[in-house]
Each structure stands twice: as structure tokens, then as C-alpha cells.
Amino acid sequence: MNRQIKTISELDRVIHEPGRLMLVALLSAVEKSDFLYLQHETGMNKGTLSSHLSRLEEAGYVQVSKTYRGKVPQTLLCLTATGRNAFGQYRRKLKEAL
């Protein structure tokens, strides 16, 4: 098989989906952020965003914690060490493939 095609086939499919790629890229640049920030930056609705975050949480890439800011419930999200490694690898492989 062509090496380039092989590299593309090895891309992490959890991250490769455009919506999740956006989320992982945004989270990789910060320590943590809340749900509202991700919603504002990506323009996704709550349902879509929740479903992408659940998928990333299942893969162990994102850590979700529920807290309060004053009296308002707040969902904080941060990329785990596994998530950071996976995103780093994804970027390297994508660069190779391109």
C-alpha cells in the first residue's frame, strides 16, 4: 500500500471527525474551559457538543467535571495527558500524509 495512504488510514478516527477535531484543538491550547466557551467558539448546539464530548470522554481524551460558578452550574472540560499525546500524534501523522 502507498505509504501516504497507509498514514491516512492510521489517523485517529476519534479525533479526525471535524467537530471533535475542533474541540480537541481548542482544548489543547488551554488548561481548561467550560461548556459555554466551546459552544461559543465552535457554534455547535448543546446536543451536538454534548455528544462529541461524550465520545471524547469515552476515549479517555477529555476529562469532564461538574462544578458551580456562584449559583450557576458549570461544566469544566480539560484534555487529559492521553488526549494531548493523541492530538500530537494526529498532527504529526496528518503532516506526514499531506
Add this chain to the structure above:
Amino acid sequence: MDRIENLLNRPKAYYNVDGVGELGIGFMCLSFALLGWLQVSSPEHSVWNGMIPFIIFIGLVTSIIHYGSKAIKNRITYPRTGFVEYRKRDTLWLPMILGFAVSAAVSAGVAIGIKKRWSLTTPASLVGLFFAATYAYGIARTVRWKWAVAGVMALGSIAIAMLPADAVGAVANHSWITRIAPARLYGAFWLNMALYGALTLISGGVSLCLYLRHTQAPAQESQ
């Protein structure tokens, strides 16, 4: 790949989404311009030229910027467009090292220039162009209308460079500082600092007004 790079830079740009970054920089520059004016307008051994009042002044200005920014973020920005906690090593060390290196290089250059009696008036005036370039790189890239602010900054610094020597040096003409540095040199630095501070403060204020107008907090069910 470019789109991913763009996404990676978005959280940094988000810090100034409400103009708070510019308000802080503008306030700091205008405070230093005010302190500089007080220092050259008062006698050499007055309270404004002492080290302890200088440290108190710096502490006061940085506290106002720190707690003021925090208050705006907590009360306005986070409830409207979300909370972000930045990675420490990205936000602190690089700007600190860069700031230290640039200020050390500029101070050394000015000290050598004064000692060797070079004419530093034009380079001092053109410091404004450096300010405009840093503004364009750091802030104007993310918001299109801010290129106009960067343009005004650049034109202003060129205008300062072309002002008659008497007008530039007017701020420090009869001051004790003329024994250390030419009044024109001090005046050029001071005018650039005041211009940059005023424009950045205005730009930050406009950004905050636009942010308040175009955003509103969502219903308080969850964030």
C-alpha cells in the same frame, strides 16, 4: 493544517474578546506617561523621583489592572461567552522573557547612545512604529477594524518624528532630566508612550462596548 493552527490560536485571541487586554495595556502606558510627566515636572529629589514611591506606584497600577481585569472577566465575559483557564507556561514565561530581553536591549542602546552623544531623537520617535507593529501582530490580526488603530499609531509615531525639536522636547525642557538625557529624546519617548496608551485604551473601550452590545448571558440552566 492551517485551520488547526488557527484553532490553536483562538484561545489566546479570546483573552481580548472583550477588550480587557487592551484596556490593561492602555491603562499601564498612560499611568507610566503620567508618572514620567510628574517626575520631570517636579524637582530631582521630590517624592515622585524616589524609589519607594515608584515601587508603590507600580504595585498600585498592576493591582488595578490585575483585579480590574479579573472583575470584568468574572462579571461580564465568563457568564456571556464562557470561561477559559490558560496554560501557565504559555501565558507567563514567554512574554516575561521577551519583555525583559527587549527592555534590556533598548536600555543598553539608549545608555550607550547618550554616553557617546549620538543623536537619538529619530530612533526614539520611531519606537512608536515598533509599538504599532507589536499591536498589529498581537491584537489587530484577530479583529479587522483594529488595523485602523495600528495605522493611526504608525502615522502618529511618524508625525512625532517629524515634529520640531522644541515641540518634542517641551515636556522636559526645563527639567533636571536634561542633565542625563536630551529633552528631545525624553519628549519623543513620552509622546509615543502617551499616544500608544491613549489609542490602546480607546480601542479597548470600543471593544468592550461592542462586546456588551453583541453578546448576552444565556439562560442560567447550565454553562
